[in-house]
Amino acid sequence: MRAIPIAVTALVAALTLTACGGGGDDDGGTKATASPASDASAACKVGQVGIEVDPASAAPAAGDTGIVPVTITNTGAQCTLEGFPGVGLTSGEVSATVAGDEAAQPEKLTLAKDDTATFTITYVRGEAAGAGSLDAKTVQVSLPGDAATQDFPWSYGPLAGKAGKTAADDPDASVSPFQHAGD
Template structure:
């Protein structure tokens, strides 16, 4: 008679494991489920306030925070950041010292990254007189421009190779 309780227990365990899901989004609100890549139009974005570099050769940091205003979405990887100075542009490289995390953002959740840069001398040969930065999210093709008021950015080899970097997204807030 012990075979029946063991069979029922085994069947119950198998059903519970199956109910845990295969990782797909069930719409249940579970933050561990999959979702689509976040799009810039569905997020509130705030660049700054910055710890601006006060003089040429100094390092500054510009924190960028995104808040999901819509349906659940995912950020995984590094943001794409391009600095613009009129017709000249420069892509900011990734700071690979930190490993990107997969962040599932429900409505109201926030994430952030930091852009670190070295301020250049006004009019210097390797100086990029930045007027705006363009932000693109990982996994999405749309972008948004933001004004830049932190002075020129120093180039490494030339103005098109900025002495700057962006970190991967990290969960922010509670």
């Protein structure tokens, strides 16, 4: 009765050693073989994607909330988006950086060629020529892991600052994480 478990153990050990590969190199030693290519992809770069600022649900009056959707289409090799997009709003020499939504948890997205992802910029409209408002003219978009930006016109009205702050110091706005778009 004991011979069967010992025989099975010996067989499993022999098969395990055989599966490890015994390919020798020129020195008579063994080489470690690389595992198959993993799902790791390089970070998506501004130069390899198309970025489109889609028609917005603009805030009609001061104090109202607006939403600006942005679509990213991968036009190059497979790449990943991990983290929040970078968004900056500028008016002349004054600028504001829009932070990621504190309540959201970004996920790593892998985009094959022609895949799309989206994110939204949610903002509170400020007073026209208001002391704490930023009369933004340009929105700059960057991707995690890439310092390059792409600029688009901002035509959705001035940006409000959070309570007691200016929009340049602490804009009343946030950016959502990336989400897959399409089917």
